[in-house]
Amino acid sequence: MAVDEGHRTVSVTINGIEIEVPQGELIVESVKRLGLEIPVFCYHPRMKPVGMCRMCLVEIGFKQPDGSVRMMPKPQAGCTLPASEGMVVLTDSESVHRDRKGVLEFLLVNHPLDCPVCDRGGECPLQNNTLAYGPSTSRFIDLKRHLPKAYPLSQYVMLDLERCIQCGRCVRFTEEISGEHELAFRFRGASMQPSTFQLLDFESKFSGNVIEICPVGALTSAQYRFRARPWDLQTTPAVCTACSNGCNVWFDHRAGRFVRINGRINEGVNEEWTCDKGKFGHDYYNSTDRLRTPLVRKGDQFVEATWAEAYEEIVKGLESAGKDVAGLCGTRIANEGLFLFNRLFKQVLGSRSVDHRWTRTLGTSRVQTPIAGIEGKKGVLVFGSNPAEDLPIVFLRLRKAATRNGTQVTVVTPDVTEADAFATVASRIGQGDVLKVAQEIVDGQSELARKVADCLKEDGAIVTSDRVRNLPGGGEALRLLEDLAARCGAEFNCYPTGPNAMGAELLGVLPGDGGLDTWGILQGCCSGTIKALWLLDCDPTTVEGGDQALESAEFLVYQGVTRSEATAFANVVLPMAAPAEQDGTWTNCERRLQRMTQAIAAPGDSKPAWRIFSEVILRLQPSTPFFNPREIMKAIADADPRFLPGASDLPEEGAILSATTQAAMAGDGA
């Protein structure tokens, strides 16, 4: 670890070794520089230290001017003690070990020791610390505390109050990180217990994190409950594909089946947190609705087919439609698949009608502030969409900026948002008034406009998402705000919300010159100008007029991970591998290109999207097929220099792509 040069350093002696550490660094962190460890329970590097569990007690002394060392009479908590000049720390002395043993004995006095049935068993800090530092037997012969076990605190979180060691990590998480303060300690002394109000539903959008930070099995996942033990699991680093934030996660699987998602550290994106949508939203991997073999329509029936038969049918269908073909795609597809999808339509079939957007009015996103950059902003205007819902990790950054760095946050949204709690101004937009309010802000006359102007006057940013385009007048409102941002020197961010929507946009999965957009394509199906339609993991039946369009389309290919409403209309159904079942790269909302490797095998005959398109293209046009995603990435980089970082080995934390081709060229040249 490099010492930050901007800070003063102090010299600290740890177990006889003198090192320089930044002044004020907590001792528990300083000892890590020497590869030592102070055991902790309540301490968490991303939350304020509290010194509750007393596991980190160390002996502390101070060097006196005459060179002698004066030890403090009592052991001190290493997790709350800032380093200062001449400090002497002993982490390995006999008395420190005795204290640790004492604390662990106390913690175990009321712990039920039901490790064999506890989901935390095997990855439990209390187990590990007891094994390393604890007593081998207990002297406790009295009655243990008895409290509710396996209480469902929410649909995701189970609470076992007997196992709780009252470290307060969960309580502090909801207080400091997610901010809704839904958990608090009730009662006091030995009966103290963390709980929601009256043990009612734990409604946080980030509740899954408390499961991960709980140092015992007091808070466990209802979804993962009894699914596996840690030693049964294999884990693969992955990127969450639930939304556009692209959180880094661990993808845990057992015997080739998905088991659970845990947060993985990426300081630039999610730090280590996950949202509930991401943590609990991946169960479709094991869904019974998964498509396993290609299906071809024979009359009213779907018949299982081989890939060759399916391709034959598709080629027939596409060729008969000529140039009247169109493609619509969802956004949970890796860059490689999207690239070939685009190439299939624009180069091979000669159609310009391709789109990935599903908002009511269509537009392109614009992102100037990376997620981590929000922390440094002086003022942020949140417009139109609820960040906790649409951009959960952006929300956490925003909250951190507001609560730790004093960023001024102005919230202007139709509904109540979680961000209101820390916003300096929270204003509501009336039904259908988005454009009016945006105009008001831009005009700068009203009270609200003045507040917004004040918020954005210096180093400001506007945060909004493509969901605003679903509101009447939303697209126009965004354009007004973009102009406003440009005028007052603020950064404008309209983050896309689909998992790889940014990738689709950069790769140009958009209608070409004279091509139809999403709504045009659907209309075209109805009017007969589009004869063949390819649905790539999307379901138009959820939007207006979708059913009708699918019914009118002469030839419909549905390619997807799971069955959907749209499947019923298809002529050919192709099973596709889910994100973690293939290699690929993903672009998150801040244009961060991240690589995901295959964790588990795709079920049945499913194939990754890129392979399906590669094979279809080969059947429509003689060409050199792609054999692996890396080759495709090279081809992408050749076509678009912005993707150059993806052509070589991506760093572990991913690489942020340039916004424009020119910038990428310039950056490459330099």
Add this chain to the structure above:
Amino acid sequence: MAEMKLLLEHSNDPEYATLKGYLAKGGYTGLGKALKMERQAVIDSVKASGLRGRGGAGFPAWIKWNGIEKEITKPHYMICNADEGEPGTFKDKELMENTPFLVIEGMTIGGYATQSKVGYIYIRGEFVDACRAMRKAIDEAYANGYLGKNILGSGVDFDLYIHTGAGSYECGEESALMSSLMGERGMPRLKFPHAPLPTVAGLWDCPTIINNVETYSCVPFILDRGGEWYATLGASTKNSRGTKIFSVSGHVNKPGNYEVEFGTTLMELLDLAGGMKGGMLKACVPGGSSVPIINAADCERAIIGYEEMAEVKSMVGSGGCMFLNEHTCIVSFIWRTAQFYANESCGKCTPCREGTKWMFQILDRIVRGKGQPGDAELLVDITKQIDGRSFCGLGDAAAWPVAGAIRVFPEEFEYFIKNGRSMVDSAESRAMAPKWAQPAYS
């Protein structure tokens, strides 16, 4: 040395609790003098007096006052710790009920010296009478320009608010009191060197002075008569100056508050309280439940003073002096003490939360006659694991009486554990024991 009434001189005079009566007895001369002095001079005279905190820890008051920022960047706050909860102590209650203006004047002087414009008196919720007396006095002081804007035409502002607790011993700890005042659970906060001192970042992260009722009550006298005069009181002791109010209770004929000069012996205090009732002196808890118990022999030689008390391995504490007669079963007394701490532990840190409960469980077993061989040693071990390891002083305070009692009266514990019944066997001891513990006393 006999009783030395300074704070309690007029405590029996109901007039003293009114502004008129207080002024007639020389009240507010201290504030008058202070307002004419430089702020630093006020602090210096408190320094010269050698006044030490009367809440239990005995920390020199002037260091706090002097440590506060001289430049005002944030509002400064004064807090009066009137959350008297220590079993055996009831001096603050009497001071607030009978001499409320002393507290108000002391705080106003402190407010002037430390440039605080706002003060809070945190009174424990049970003390409704004390609260009412303070309320009446504060309202009267406001009405007559002794509080509020521009006090006595000096241009100094000082507002005083009452905030009551709601039943928590832990809130007597200064940082827990601040948590409670800020509307949180009464849990202690990080202390120096882990966090800045309260004089730098206390209440709402602003510089804060927090002192006990008795400490503030001494201040008017120090300012009125001079710090040097105050320092002559108790000069026979090593480093304890002034007078101290002791709340004497237990088996004595005249329980009550007695103000004595430092240097008085414990036996003189017992004589003041009318001597023992119902039997010979067996033991004494000299400074509130938290301090180690001492036996009769040590009582004979104990001198009241912060350092002097340490010689008999006990402490002045908050001045809650309980004398116990020969019929008291020490095991049962310690059992009740342990119950107190198990009930009052806030639960923040592991050693205190789990340790106090475990100690109580063991002692409860012993008192029920189900003690196991080795229980006394286990108790001592647990006290060692708590003492100095807990987050705040409550853990230490819970460990000391148990460790102290086992050190001073080991034979009583051994007997109780071995025979399942108390060593003290008399009608009086039976009268003290709870119903379910009667078999152990018959």
Add this chain to the structure above:
Amino acid sequence: MSETVAIGTPRPRAPRPEELDLKFSESAVAELDALKTHYPDLKSCILPGLWIAQREYGGWLPPEAIAEVAFRLNRSFAEVEGVATFYTMYNTAHKPGRHMIEVCTCLSCHVCGAYRIVDYLEEKLGVKLGETTPDGMFTIHEVECLDACDRAPVLQIGDQYVGPVTSEMVDKILDDLRKVETPSAVQLSDAVVKVHLRDGDK
């Protein structure tokens, strides 16, 4: 408690602000507003706010009372519940009888025979510590030190301390209390709220 709930089953949720049934009287709201001026933030009003609620809700703090205080002070329900359950003088567990008799049994009172008073009360009222008489008249509690050791053994009833108590006195106290209509917890809460308020606040 072993409640088996299938994954994904919605749990009962806390009431939304608009669903709350607010019970504070106008004067209580005025008192709370006056208290808000005593502190630089709203959070600090939680303790006094709970005292007001305890009075308004008839001597105890049901979950609705906690929710109302939280709503009025813009804090989360859980946080205010955490505060309310920390302090022993807030009755959060159940509604006490009309009169709460709190017996100090700590140290000085213990050695001065407080347990005999407990025995006498238990026998006289036919209930155990922590229980309420069937007619809902009395609840007896054991409390930690009331800091009136000079009057040991001491009882707290409403805002009054009574001591030193003897069995004969207990009879009289109980008889007198039967005639008092105001529940003691309400009386106590009211007294505590009143001492917070300055002349200027009233």
Add this chain to the structure above:
Amino acid sequence: MSFEVFRDVAKPIIAGFGITSRRLLQQKEKRATIQYPEDRREQFTRTRWRHVLTRYDSGLERCIGCSLCAGACPARCIYVEAAENSDSDRRSPGERYAARYEINLLRCIFCGYCQEACPTGAIVLRKDFELANYDREDFLYTKEMLLEPIRE
């Protein structure tokens, strides 16, 4: 017949028959061979053969599906899937029971680590050693096969 032939071939044969005939005349108890499968030898107390999942006297399964046996298994031949007990369908005391419990006996090396690891004493290696089978699939012992029948 040369001396070498007699020494290397005939003599051992004769000696061998000699042993056989001597044993033939001995009493039955002292004989080295027994008439398996009619006769069976007493097994040593710590013999480890086929696994059994035991029950409590109440009939509840001891196994709580903790998978510690699978973790301890050096051959990785145990597969456990746990599920939650409900009051209406209670298999074991406590929250958890094994919904699937499989041992691949082809892989098992009968080391007994699973037995050591088991916190409830559910899995034990008993003395049933006749484990031969005709199909490989038949060596996959399922929970139904391993579980001890309820004692009456």
